[in-house]
């Protein structure tokens with residue numbers, strides 16, 4: 001009997017605690033979805049939220065994201081970080097790579113580095129998309145999206161993204177995908193984040209089909225796509 005009553009209390013207490021926490025911090029959840037031209041869920045869409053009134057955003061400690069070179073590809077394909085954060089590019093292949101960005105907002109180069117090596121991280125201080133190539137394997141590319149806000153996320157294969165702990169208020173949400181290319185701006189919409197719970201889902205429809213990711217060439221894969229095993 002005693003055990004049963006404890007379970008019953010726990011079941012009630014957990015949702016209550018969560019609700020009180022959200023209410024006291026006046027923060028809700030953003031929910032976004034993206035589809036392509038044909039209405040199919042679109043992955044790799046970065047969504048960012050900025051307050052409509054332009055108020056100052058809270059500081060967050062810089063982070064270091066990881067974009068590995070693995071199986072002759074950059075993984076992941078798209079990464080979103082806050083401005084001032086860094087990305088580390090470990091080489092987990094059995095071959096050398098040579099990384100270069102020609103993007104105006106953050107040109108950089110990591111010269112040829114050997115299997116198993118993790119070069120010094122690259123810091124990104126300017127908002128916008130940076131495309132990263134490998135000079136030795138021309139199909140390899142990764143996108144770093146540098147957001148000037150702590151409120152961001154990216155869609156998974158379901159085309160959906162949630163961003164938790166967003167202070168309540170009016171926001172502009174921007175939705176960016178690599179296939180917008182260099183010159184087309186992100187899509188945008190307005191959203192109201194509630195003090196508690198999840199905002200009404202914001203839906204974006206892009207006017208293209210995503211380009212298939214370029215695959216490693218067969219000859220190259222035979223020369224050593226396998227991971228370095230430690």
Ligand SMILES: [Cu+2]
Pocket residue numbers: 096097098134135136137140
């Ligand atoms: Cu390479």
